[in-house]
Each structure stands twice: as structure tokens, then as C-alpha cells.
Amino acid sequence: MQEADLQTDPTPVNVAEPQPAERAEPSAATMISFENVSKIYEPDVAALRHVTFMIEKGEFVFVVGPSGSGKSTIVRLLLKELEPTGGKIVVGGRDLGRLRRSKVSRLRRNIGCVFQDFKLLPNRTTAENVAYALKVQGEGRNAIRRKVPEVLNMVGLAAKMDSLPDELSGGEQQRVSIARAFVNHPPLLVCDEPTGNLDPDTSVGIMQLLYRINRAGTTVLMATHDREMVDKMRRRVLALEDGALARDERRGGYASE
């Protein structure tokens, strides 16, 4: 991927996109595989019902649906914040059900995550927040000095390195959290309503950023109910309704057509 390519506008182009397979076996090219996954919150709230899908490496996938349809549950299952009640989840070749608790931190270092509420550490500057993701995996001082400005440059916040989160706007905070998620260059980026707290113009900027990250080879899964965004991007859409997978379209819109 050339540098020039990353700077282009995120209008959909004809990049060779993997087909969302209907009924395929997981292969080396599979990033995420959900197999008949259910999640029931105690005592009897079914958040996911027998959900099955597969996401290939390099895809950009929206997970859409109304509040309470199970979008966030998918994100939390991917991070092994929750355990599924039934079914099998494989991320990057790792069966999460067999992953020991002590290895969860290693899994998360390979999954960048971006949240609606940014989840920045409040008493650390922009640069320190990004550096934290490197420090937790024992990255050396030199590497941190090199990588942090690089990624902050990419998200356009090089000038705000020393600002604290509450000195930044919502859009800027979300850029910091994207920078933190991407600084390790993880193979997978998971976003839970990343534009949920932002105004439409700011949201477009965030989406452009995510699009660029995807173009650089990172698989992106984004849970959202931003109708306009989904319709404009025309990417693969997984639609959830009441915990069940209602639709899986390769270039879908927010609502079924």
C-alpha cells in the first residue's frame, strides 16, 4: 500500500474484496469466525441467538441493528470480555473458548478497540495514552518515541501531543483512541459505535480514518447505528435483530432493500 493511496478520499473503489462466504470452513484467510454463538445474560436475556458468520482478513464490516440487538455483545465477545453461553468464536486462528485467562492480554494487544466513550486514561496526555498501549507489551523507549509521533501524525493530532483528554474535542479524543488502537498495527480493529457521540461532520473524518486503516490491510469490524454512514460506505453489512443475524450483505445499506 503506497502512502499516496492512503490519502485518497474514502469513496468506494474497486478493490478486490473477499466474498463473504455463505457456508465455508474457516481457512487461513479467516479473521473472525462465529459458529452458532449464543449469549444469554442472567437470568434470561438472550443477547445473541445462534449467530454464525465469518469475516475474512482485510474486510470492512458493519454490524448494524437497533439498541439492544446484540452489537456490543459481539464486540465484547471478541475481546473475551464476556464468555459466550454457547458456540465457538475463533479470532485470527485462536479459539477464544480455549484461550486461557492469562493469555487474554496478549489477544487484546492484537485487537485494536475503539469505543463510543473513547475510554482514554484521563490523567495522561495524548502521547502518553497512545504510548500506554505500547508499554503494556514491553515496547522499548526508543520504539515508543518513534511510533507515537508517527501514528499521531497519521490521525492529525501531532500538534496536541501534550494535551489531556478533557482539553480535546470529542472528535479529537476519538482520534486519540484510534491512534492508540492502531499504534501496534493490529491485524484487527474493532469499533463499538465510534461515531455515536460525534456530530456528522466529525463522524466523516473518523470514518475516513478507519477507511484508511482498512486500506492498509487491517480488518475492521464496526458496530454502529449511523444509518447515513453505512448507506454511503456500501460495505459488507451484518444486520442483527433481537440477537439473531437477520441479514449479511456484501455491499449493503443500513436497512434491507
Added chain:
Amino acid sequence: MTARLKLLISEAWRSTTASLSTTIAATLTVLAALFVLGCALALGTWLRSYGDSVKQQLLVKVYFCTDITCPQHGYASAKEINRVRVKLESNPQVKSVTFVTRDEAFKQMKKKYPEYTGGVVGNPLPDAEDVQPVKGEYTAQIANSITSSNLPGIQKVNYGKQTTKKILHYANVFNVLFAIALVILLVASILLVINTIRLSIFARRREIEVMKLVGASNWFVRLPFMIEGLIFGFVGSLSAVVLLLLGKAFALPALDFTKAPGAHAIAFELNALILIGFGLLIGAIGSSFTLRRFLKV
């Protein structure tokens, strides 16, 4: 390795200063709890050793016959006295036996109570053995074993039955009370400190959640908190020791009951060491213990 250590310490320092008010609260809690604990330790050990010294004074006295007290028998012979001595020394409950001749006894009495002995003609006192038991509790058994042996030449065996009983009783009650008080104090101070730590960690639970989400291992989150715990445990206990030291220097000389002979409180250095060790332990373990449930993210 050193880079890792530096990172750890800088993270700990950051979390200590970032939540200064809770750190101060935790430090003061440790200070208060350990100060009370230190006072209790000093007072308790002093009272115990006072009790022991009183017990040390418990003696069995064996009085031998004189011509007045045993008119049929007359003075106990050297042979009889020796047999009693052998009997006493073979008893494992006996620590030492001191023979007090009637002349010595009379001399001592004259010195102690000149007003009573002034008009006394001759020496009415008997020879005696002062028997010191290994433990104060043995006095009754030793006295009984001599009485029941019916050795000739003994006029009377005396061990201050009532006084001994009382002293032993109070000493036992006190030992139990001291143990209970110490346990209660320990538990109370542990709970107090853990509760303060819990508040401090609870205030930062969101931060911990974020750390875990970006891939920090449990130890990476836990160690800075533990070091922070060590810091306030150390500072708190050290301040408690300083306060106790001031108390020892200024308040203690004013209380003259502490000058009783033979009684000693726990050595101050040992007391200080116990408090600091306890402060460190409670800080580190309290922190990691409280953290457990917040790490399950």
C-alpha cells in the same frame, strides 16, 4: 530489566500522585491503626512481663523444727535438712533451693522491721528453705509433695495459698484478654486499611478497565498499585513509629507505674519493626487483594 523496573516505578509514582487525596487518606489510616497497635503491643507486653515478674516472686517456704515449734522433736538435724533438700532438688518443677539459716533470717528481719525485733531476746526463727518453682503455677504442687512426704524435721510448708491463687488467676485472665484485644485490633486495622484502599481503587476502576482493554496483563496493572500500597504502608507505619518514639520520650517518664522492677515492655526496636513490617504487608497485600475483582474484565 532495569527499563522494566523504571517503567513500573514511574507508573506507581504516577498513580500515587494522581490520587493524592486517597493516598493521604490511606496513609493516615495506616498511621492511626498502627499507632494504636503499637501502643497496645507496648502496654500489653509490659503488663505481661509485670505479671511474670510477680509470678517470679512466688516462693514455697519450708520451715524446719525448732525447740519451740516442735517440743517433742527439737531442732531439725542437719541430716533431716539435707534429706528435704535432696527431695526438693530432685523435683523437676523446682528451679532453685536456697537455704536460709535462722541467723540470716533474724538478721534480715532486724533490718526490715527493727521496731518489732528490738525487744526480742534470742532468735525465735527457724531454719528454712526458700524454694523457687520453675513456674509460678507449680507452687501448690511442690508444697503438697513436701507435705505429703512426711519427712521428719519439717514444721510447716507455706506458699501463700490465697495470694498465689489470685495472682495466677489475674495473670491468666490478662493473658487471654490481651490475646483477644490484639486479634481484634489486628483485624480492625486490616479491614480499615483494606476499606480505604478499596475506595481508592474503586475511584479508578474505569481506568483499570481501560488498561485491561488495551492489553495490559493483570500484573502490569497490579504491580504499580502494590508499589503504591508499599509506599503508603511504609510512610504510614514509619510515622506511627515516630509518634510512638515521641510518646516514649515525653509521655512515658511522667507515668511512674512503668518503673516497676522486673517488668519490661517489648523492645522498642522490635515493636517498630513489627509495625513497619505489618504496614508494608497490609499495603501491598491489601492493594492486590482489593484489585482482584476489578481485574476480571
